[in-house]
């Protein structure tokens with residue numbers, strides 16, 4: 001999955017342009033930077049790529065989520081619904097924003113269950129934060145319908161889904177804000193980094209101010225004498241990250257194309273075996289194919305299958321273990337999430353890479369399947 005697999009001359013050239021100016025800060029230093037504004041340019045390209053009106057570069061996906069939650073100015077200690085299967089950053093961001101995460105079950109898409117969202121909404125709920133896990137869309141029609149019915153804003157965690165779509169529209173563009181991560185293991189990487197997108201000018205301004213200590217970023221006065229518009233923090237993206245982002249966004253379509261090719265090859269071989277059931281997709285064409293997830297009939301078989309994979313030098317992915325709340329010691333919850341557990345424990349994940357010997361892996365998996 002990682003965009004780092006295709007680092008090349010383009011990234012080197014972009015970063016070199018920044019180093020030649022010596023300006024690593026995204027704002028100011030106009031005389032010295034000689035027109036080089038990498039973060040601004042990356043934001044423009046990312047907005048165009050996702051079809052958003054506004055994009056704001058930030059320092060990480062976690063920062064993107066917190067910026068979005070703060071940007072909405074939700075009442076303190078109100079509840080935000082999010083899935084029990086996600087990277088811990090989603091839950092931490094909600095807590096850090098002074099809100100209460102309420103976790104929901106997932107369905108066989110590995111994404112939040114709309115039915116459980118509906119059952120968890122109460123008077124204290126102030127927002128819904130679905131996560132497009134492992135590059136594939138949540139049921140966005142269902143989520144938007146439920147959220148609209150209760151007048152709740154949606155923030156999409158698209159940190160694992162840069163470039164993915166739902167019915168022809170990029171993920172991250174359905175809710176009030178969409179959040180992306182460009183950390184080192186992501187499909188588009190800037191080392192560390194993230195992006196917040198929105199179509200709402202006021203929400204863009206709130207995010208822009210919040211992510212830089214309340215600064216309004218006026219072009220007519222110096223930064224030092226600007227009025228602070230609100231309380232904020234420092235989640236700024238720097239010029240090196242912007243430069244890497246520009247090189248990587250050019251490569252994103254081909255990265256996704258390669259994932260799809262490798263995944264299709266392996267999936268085709270596995271689909272010869274009736275006992276394998278694949279992850280449900282609400283829009284399979286729109287996913288970015290960073291993972292191939294499938295289910296075995298029971299936990300024992302799934303464990304045995306993974307053992308066989310290891311014996312044959314294929315490392316099974318650990319997403320289903322690592323990102324399930326029951327295994328996240330730092331998060332307290334009263335619910336057991338039996339339904340999600342049952343799904344996740346029967347799951348086998350294969351990480352799809354850009355440069356992988358998909359044919360050899362497919363062949364080995366075929367041989368393993370024949371042992372069952």
Ligand SMILES: Cc1ncc(COP(=O)(O)O)c(C=O)c1O
Pocket residue numbers: 060061062063086087089090131157159160180181182183192193194
């Ligand atoms: C679903 C999800 N949300 C948020 C994040 C946080 O992103 P970052 O590592 O850029 O802070 C990640 C990163 O893995 C993620 O997978």
